[in-house]
Amino acid sequence: VIALVKSVAQEVGGAGVTLNVVSPGATNTELRQEREAGLRASMGEEKYARRVKSVLKMYPTGRIGEPNDIANAILFLSSASAGWVTGQVLSVNGGFTMT
Numbered sequence: 001v002i003a004l005v006k007s008v009a010q011e012v013g014g015a016g017v018t019l020n021v022v023s024p025g026a027t028n029t030e031l032r033q034e035r036e037a038g039l040r041a042s043m044g045e046e047k048y049a050r051r052v053k054s055v056l057k058m059y060p061t062g063r064i065g066e067p068n069d070i071a072n073a074i075l076f077l078s079s080a081s082a083g084w085v086t087g088q089v090l091s092v093n094g095g096f097t098m099t
Contacts, residue, residue: 001021002021002089005019005020005021005087006087009086009087010087013086013087018077018082018083018085018086019086019087020077020082020085020086020087020088020089020090021088021089021090022070022073022074022077022090022092023089023090023091023092023093024065024069024070024092024093025059025064025065025091025092025093025094025096025097026055026059026064026065026093026096027064027065027066027067027069027070028064028065028066028067029067032064039051058096059093059094059095059096060094060095060096060098061094061095062094063094064094065092065093065094069092069094070092073090073092077090
């Protein structure tokens, strides 16, 4: 997908069209909440709490993303403010890929 977006961005850039990729990290969606509830039930509260603490340590922001975090990135890339941004991958992941 990234290679395709970059290729098409090169082709259509002259027409004023921009294409970018948003690469989200773990996001607190309904699907994730259901999966986490299953893990909590199978692991038990104590072990699950240690797991959550371990996962959150991987995020410099100290939290899992919210849907609005991703939506705001998309809103920016869709706005005139991002008119000169094209062929890029925006990692919206609370710094996960830095660690």
